[in-house]
Amino acid sequence: MPDAERVERAMKSFVKDFGRTAAIYMESCIHCGMCAEACHFYEVTQDPKYTPIWKLEPFKQAYKREYGPFAVVYRALNLKPKVTVERLQQWQQLIYDSCTVCGRCSLMCPMGIDIAALVSQARHGMYAAGLIPHELWAVTERARLEGSPLGATPKVFKDRLEWLADDHEVEIPVDKGDADVLCTMSSIEIMKYPDSVVATARIMNHLGVNWTFRLDGYEATNFGLLAGNSAAQKQLTLKLIEAAVSCRAKTVILPECGHAYTALRWMGANMYGEPLPFKVQHIAEFLAEQARAGRLKLKKLDKSVTFHDPCQVVRRGGAIEAPREVLKALGVELREMYPTRGTNWCCGGGGGVVANHRADELRYKTFKIKMEQIEDTGAEMPVTTCANCRQTFDDGQAHFKWDVKMHSLLELVADHLVEDDA
Amino acid sequence: MTLLEFARGPGLQWSITIFIVGVLWRLLGIFLLRTKKDLSEPRNPATWKGLRLIALRSWPRREFLGGTAFGEVMGYAFHIGFLLTLFFYVPHVLFFADVSRGLIGTDLQGLTGFAWPTLPNGIVTLLAAISIAALVAVLIHRIVNPVKRLISNFDDYFSWFVTVTPLVTGLAAFAHFAGWPYERLLAYHLLSVELLLVWFPFGKLMHAFTIFAARGATGLIFERRGASL
Numbered sequence: 001m002p003d004a005e006r007v008e009r010a011m012k013s014f015v016k017d018f019g020r021t022a023a024i025y026m027e028s029c030i031h032c033g034m035c036a037e038a039c040h041f042y043e044v045t046q047d048p049k050y051t052p053i054w055k056l057e058p059f060k061q062a063y064k065r066e067y068g069p070f071a072v073v074y075r076a077l078n079l080k081p082k083v084t085v086e087r088l089q090q091w092q093q094l095i096y097d098s099c100t101v102c103g104r105c106s107l108m109c110p111m112g113i114d115i116a117a118l119v120s121q122a123r124h125g126m127y128a129a130g131l132i133p134h135e136l137w138a139v140t141e142r143a144r145l146e147g148s149p150l151g152a153t154p155k156v157f158k159d160r161l162e163w164l165a166d167d168h169e170v171e172i173p174v175d176k177g178d179a180d181v182l183c184t185m186s187s188i189e190i191m192k193y194p195d196s197v198v199a200t201a202r203i204m205n206h207l208g209v210n211w212t213f214r215l216d217g218y219e220a221t222n223f224g225l226l227a228g229n230s231a232a233q234k235q236l237t238l239k240l241i242e243a244a245v246s247c248r249a250k251t252v253i254l255p256e257c258g259h260a261y262t263a264l265r266w267m268g269a270n271m272y273g274e275p276l277p278f279k280v281q282h283i284a285e286f287l288a289e290q291a292r293a294g295r296l297k298l299k300k301l302d303k304s305v306t307f308h309d310p311c312q313v314v315r316r317g318g319a320i321e322a323p324r325e326v327l328k329a330l331g332v333e334l335r336e337m338y339p340t341r342g343t344n345w346c347c348g349g350g351g352g353v354v355a356n357h358r359a360d361e362l363r364y365k366t367f368k369i370k371m372e373q374i375e376d377t378g379a380e381m382p383v384t385t386c387a388n389c390r391q392t393f394d395d396g397q398a399h400f401k402w403d404v405k406m407h408s409l410l411e412l413v414a415d416h417l418v419e420d421d422a
Numbered sequence: 423m424t425l426l427e428f429a430r431g432p433g434l435q436w437s438i439t440i441f442i443v444g445v446l447w448r449l450l451g452i453f454l455l456r457t458k459k460d461l462s463e464p465r466n467p468a469t470w471k472g473l474r475l476i477a478l479r480s481w482p483r484r485e486f487l488g489g490t491a492f493g494e495v496m497g498y499a500f501h502i503g504f505l506l507t508l509f510f511y512v513p514h515v516l517f518f519a520d521v522s523r524g525l526i527g528t529d530l531q532g533l534t535g536f537a538w539p540t541l542p543n544g545i546v547t548l549l550a551a552i553s554i555a556a557l558v559a560v561l562i563h564r565i566v567n568p569v570k571r572l573i574s575n576f577d578d579y580f581s582w583f584v585t586v587t588p589l590v591t592g593l594a595a596f597a598h599f600a601g602w603p604y605e606r607l608l609a610y611h612l613l614s615v616e617l618l619l620v621w622f623p624f625g626k627l628m629h630a631f632t633i634f635a636a637r638g639a640t641g642l643i644f645e646r647r648g649a650s651l
Contacts, residue, residue, distance in 0.1 A: 019457045020455040023451075024452055030626050031626070032570075034482070037486060107486075275462075275463065280463075318648025319648075
């Protein structure tokens with residue numbers, strides 16, 4: 001693609017989604033630099049280029065020149081020069097490698113600017129210009145063409161379900177025409193943590209829910225969202241929605257995956273064009289609801305536990321207390337990290353960063369924050385409710401030869417179900 | 423026409439006109455943009471409660487305080503000093519009353535029976551001095567701090583200049599600086615205020631308005647999700 005076309009595509013795509021809220025944000029930054037203090041990439045490097053608002057600099061420049069209320073003045077007097085492809089190329093690393101869209105900076109900004117949302121918007125522009133890390137592009141294409149970024153095609157998923165059902169002696173309903181609950185999984189779970197699939201089945205069966213997996217809509221991972229490919233995001237989202245509509249599901253349960261929650265729970269209806277005809281819950285919310293209703297009978301887990309808050313589920317998703325309610329139902333001693341809940345540090349692998357291996361070295365630096373946070377609690381086991389975080393922890397554990405293993409909340413619940421005597 | 427006559431007459435009229443038209447243009451340019459309705463099912467139906475972010479974000483969370491305390495304290499110092507000086511210094515209050523009588527035929531006392539409160543000159547002088555000192559501190563911080571230096575542009579430095587200048591010229595006029603004629607010092611003060619008014623709509627000083635919109639917009643979105651404010 002010629003350079004001029006790249007820039008034009010990037011800017012058109014960036015500006016295309018521009019609405020009032022984004023414009024308010026663009027008009028409000030006072031360059032106080034406080035957002036740097038909230039960013040884990042800045043925290044570990046002290047490099048000012050990782051200041052969150054700086055990651056948007058070419059896009060701010062483009063907004064002022066092409067779209068803002070005084071754009072005509074900026075253009076006429078060339079007060080803001082045109083963004084060049086070289087500049088966008090320089091910023092690719094800042095937009096994709098050193099931002100997990102965790103939104104901690106958005107909590108810090110004294111002006112109230114949701115910087116993370118602007119980074120997501122900037123990714124639309126970068127994607128349109130073809131200025132995206134190759135690995136992220138490749139998995140997004142794979143998801144778009146095959147239905148899964150990690151090769152968990154419907155055939156692979158079906159084979160896995162049969163194997164898991166057989167191996168673990170658990171009933172796993174597939175493709176029911178009528179189900180109250182549609183369960184979904186993330187590709188990381190299907191391919192790397194299949195015990196989560198089994199755990200989901202065990203819990204649903206334990207609760208006596210009329211549930212199913214559907215081969216036409218099981219993959220909750222949405223690399224379209226992470227990459228900035230809106231068309232792919234919509235395609236992947238609509239698959240889930242159509243599968244849920246097909247089986248007349250009243251509830252869609254999203255797996256332990258942070259961005260899958262954002263994609264369907266908070267963006268799904270907007271992609272669909274109307275309110276969703278079913279309820280959307282993260283698995284931790286579903287488990288908390290069942291525990292609250294007294295339906296989830298659990299054996300006590302006699303350990304001290306610390307909880308890693310997945311950014312998209314907790315800070316930006318609002319399911320702040322649900323995982324803690326589930327841990328309480330497990331009877332653990334919960335030792336909170338500092339900071340915790342909305343201000344907890346990101347694992348460093350969100351926003352597609354863990355899938356982008358050229359960012360590994362930087363990501364490992366940020367991971368040290370998590371290691372320190374967890375060790376400071378003195379808890380016996382860390383637990384989270386996001387497979388992407390878990391994968392980042394497993395990778396960090398291997399890299400640093402750290403003797404701490406991250407656990408899945410879902411799998412802990414499944415392992416501690418009180419089975420009926422009958 | 424003397425410099426003071428210009429500053430009191432056409433200078434003031436034009437700067438106020440540019441200020442009002444510019445502010446309205448910029449605000450309308452933002453607020454007339456489309457906004458998509460959020461169709462997601464809210465976690466908290468009373469999303470308007472998110473507007474509390476407008477107040478909440480006035481001070482950082484405890485977890486963030488360490489790295490930002492200097493900016494917060496200095497920011498508050500110069501804003502409070504500037505605003506108290508602007509609104510409670512006796513000559514300013516008389517000036518606003520005069521403008522009010524010219525525009526609507528009466529002033530606050532005529533309307534409500536209550537006089538606009540004022541602060542003693544000594545206090546105002548101290549406040550203005552604190553404000554200038556804080557502004558100098560934030561300028562130095564902007565220059566020496568690597569993050570702020572990187573993200574700063576012309577707007578940051580010029581907005582700083584047009585903010586500090588009225589304080590400095592005001593203090594100079596009050597103190598009859600270097601024995602200069604009071605009329606000249608007053609003209610400089612008025613012109614510096616007019617420069618601030620003219621620049622206001624085009625630069626970051628507009629955050630005086632957009633801060634409420636940005637915090638409010640984020641508050642509404644985050645409250646809908648039940649996300650951390």
